[in-house]
Amino acid sequence: MKDLAFLTSPDMSKTEVVTNHVVIAQYAGLNKISVRKLIDNNKQDLEDLGILSFEMTKPIKGSTGGRPTKIYQLNRNQAMLLITWLDNTEPVRAFKLALVKRFDELEKTIQTWTKERAAEKATTRSLTDAVQNWEHTNPHAQSNFRKLLTKCATGLPYTKVQARGDKGVPMVDLLTAEELQKYKRLKALVIPLLDFGEEYNDIKATLEKYATKKAETTTETA
Secondary structure (H helix, E strand, O other), rough: OOOOOOEEEOOOOOOEEEEHHHHHHHHOOHHHHHHHHHHOHHHHHHOOOOOOOEEEOOOOOOOOOOEEEEEEEEEEHHHHHHHHHOOOHHHHHHHHHHHHHHHHHHHHHHHHHHHHHHHHHHHHHHHHHHHHOOOOOOOOOHHHHHHHHHHHOOOHHHHHHHHHOOOOOHHHHOOOOHHHHHHHHHHHHHHHHOOOOOOHHHHHHHHHHHHHHHHHHHHOOO
């Protein structure tokens, strides 16, 4: 039940786990308008547990009439409080259990990413120094190696990874925890190759070979 809760942003450094009142209504077998009114009538209690955010959705294109709809986003504590106000029916109990598990799963994803990002930052200076001291360095070397690492870690062009988030967001903040872990391993491989004075195309071939090999190993394991 992957759609029970979701991340608010592709920027993993800022994202949070939330659900919304439409999801709660759907899986609890309730009317979404009734759930929204319940939130409206108890805003103060919910706001004590965090900012009560919402988004406005436009009517489906091609439909006649209709007004934008307010959809409340709720963090874990807000969602759990809201559920306590609902009747303790079988669907509500089953939904609450599933929602808790989904929040746990996504929060673990963020925690894993945070650890990987901290480890990646620890080696960033080393890569920067290695590129600066590389005997073939040039004004575009830093950018080129980061783009190469991104492509090898994700299997996607750098531009597609950039398109995940807003302009100006650091590229590594847009990687998943798994991609960031691979990026970190590949970066550790690049540094000694730079120190040995390998040429760019040779380093590129080595990284692509390693990345492809790891991808094939993962597929076979799965």
